[in-house]
Amino acid sequence: MALMAAGTLLLFINSAMAAYNVVDFGAKPDGRTDSAKPFLAAWSKACGANKPATVVVPTGQFFVSQALFQGPCNNNNLRMFVQGTVLADSGYSSGVSQWITFKYVQGLSVYGGALDGRGNSLWACKAAGRSCPTGSTAVTISQSKNVLFSGVKILNSENFQMAILFSQGIKVEGATITAPGDSPNTDGIHLHRSTGVSITGSTIGTGDDCISFGDGVANAWIENINCGPGHGISIGSLGNSAGEAGVQNVTVSSVVFTGTQNGFRIKTWATPYVGFVRDIIFQHATMNNVQNPIVIDQEYCPGDSSCPNQSSGVKISGVIFNDVHGTSATPLAVNLDCSSSNPCQGIQLTDIQLTYNGQLAQSLCKNAKGKSSGIANPPSCL
Numbered sequence: 001m002a003l004m005a006a007g008t009l010l011l012f013i014n015s016a017m018a019a020y021n022v023v024d025f026g027a028k029p030d031g032r033t034d035s036a037k038p039f040l041a042a043w044s045k046a047c048g049a050n051k052p053a054t055v056v057v058p059t060g061q062f063f064v065s066q067a068l069f070q071g072p073c074n075n076n077n078l079r080m081f082v083q084g085t086v087l088a089d090s091g092y093s094s095g096v097s098q099w100i101t102f103k104y105v106q107g108l109s110v111y112g113g114a115l116d117g118r119g120n121s122l123w124a125c126k127a128a129g130r131s132c133p134t135g136s137t138a139v140t141i142s143q144s145k146n147v148l149f150s151g152v153k154i155l156n157s158e159n160f161q162m163a164i165l166f167s168q169g170i171k172v173e174g175a176t177i178t179a180p181g182d183s184p185n186t187d188g189i190h191l192h193r194s195t196g197v198s199i200t201g202s203t204i205g206t207g208d209d210c211i212s213f214g215d216g217v218a219n220a221w222i223e224n225i226n227c228g229p230g231h232g233i234s235i236g237s238l239g240n241s242a243g244e245a246g247v248q249n250v251t252v253s254s255v256v257f258t259g260t261q262n263g264f265r266i267k268t269w270a271t272p273y274v275g276f277v278r279d280i281i282f283q284h285a286t287m288n289n290v291q292n293p294i295v296i297d298q299e300y301c302p303g304d305s306s307c308p309n310q311s312s313g314v315k316i317s318g319v320i321f322n323d324v325h326g327t328s329a330t331p332l333a334v335n336l337d338c339s340s341s342n343p344c345q346g347i348q349l350t351d352i353q354l355t356y357n358g359q360l361a362q363s364l365c366k367n368a369k370g371k372s373s374g375i376a377n378p379p380s381c382l
């Protein structure tokens with residue numbers, strides 16, 4: 001492995017490419033000294049270079065209190081080659097919502113790296129019911145284009161592990177994202193107002209959604225994911241405020257869910273704020289003991305306080321569930337609970353094979369229109 005890594009590293013620093021090693025800028029691989037400034041200094045050299053440039057983080061543990069890697073840069077062929085582990089502060093501070101951020105960056109590939117958000121102390125605060133800050137997202141990609149993360153490990157972020165916001169053409173491949181199943185709000189990857197995002201070949205297990213799609217997500221491609229523990233793969237929650245953009249053209253394919261709260265889910269608040277979810281394909285999933293394998297919930301209103309007896313203004317249409325098989329941890333394996341004021345349209349269930357305790361499971365439809373074809377187990381309610 002060491003040889004391979006060294007060989008790869010050589011490939012990166014050949015010829016025309018400038019390379020900046022964070023250690024040359026004063027970073028200390030001792031897990032204690034704050035290396036934020038050296039990391040940013042190396043980035044600033046690479047970003048300022050008029051030719052392809054690489055930032056190298058060698059093996060070792062680097063404590064980085066916080067880092068904003070900002071563009072625009074002078075070249076659109078930037079790389080970060082990370083062999084070591086980057087550690088966040090083991091404590092937490094209020095008013096800080098992002099740990100490592102890439103902003104206004106175009107044309108960046110990040111290879112490898114382990115990023116440890118060390119969220120334990122914040123989770124303990126939240127578990128104790130004290131008044132605690134929200135916490136930081138470990139990795140945020142914001143207002144960026146054409147960014148690749150290949151083989152990154154993210155663990156124990158205080159809040160979301162990764163957020164992709166206001167960006168286009170972001171690829172995440174071969175990621176390993178983990179946080180304990182009981183850690184609060186630790187969504188794996190959250191997307192918001194972004195187009196052309198792909199997430200492939202990744203393993204995600206956290207205390208919240210493995211992948212969540214907020215408003216304004218279009219043309220997303222998700223494939224070959226292991227999800228669990230966690231809350232599954234979710235579009236939403238949507239419809240909690242005015243002016244939300246819709247979610248459209250999302251394909252989620254080949255997912256193994258293990259012990260999750262949900263499998264494929266679409267969730268909207270029971271409020272009149274308008275929005276839409278359309279042209280969604282959820283396909284080729286194995287459910288292993290999943291509480292709600294297929295679920296549309298348009299009556300989300302936690303505590304029933306802010307939205308009693310209202311119905312969702314979010315219109316859901318064109319949603320395909322295809323080839324979903326395995327086991328449900330509850331009798332209700334398919335639950336399509338749509339809005340009374342905006343019934344779901346064009347829901348398609350194809351080849352659904354879900355059992356509960358080795359027996360027939362159930363399906364429930366409310367305000368849901370569409371059709372069923374192929375295997376229908378539980379029998380379709382459409």
Ligand SMILES: *[C@@H]1O[C@H](CO)[C@@H](O)[C@H](O)[C@H]1NC(C)=O
Nearest residue numbers: 196218219220221249250251
């Ligand atoms: C839907 O998204 C995919 C990427 O997942 C893209 O290739 C395709 O062009 C998009 N379709 C439309 C109609 O925009």
Ligand SMILES: *[C@@H]1O[C@H](CO)[C@@H](O)[C@H](O)[C@H]1NC(C)=O
Nearest residue numbers: 304305306307308309310311
């Ligand atoms: C909601 O509906 C229930 C049942 O119809 C009714 O008892 C309750 O008073 C309603 N709540 C509000 C706030 O309208």
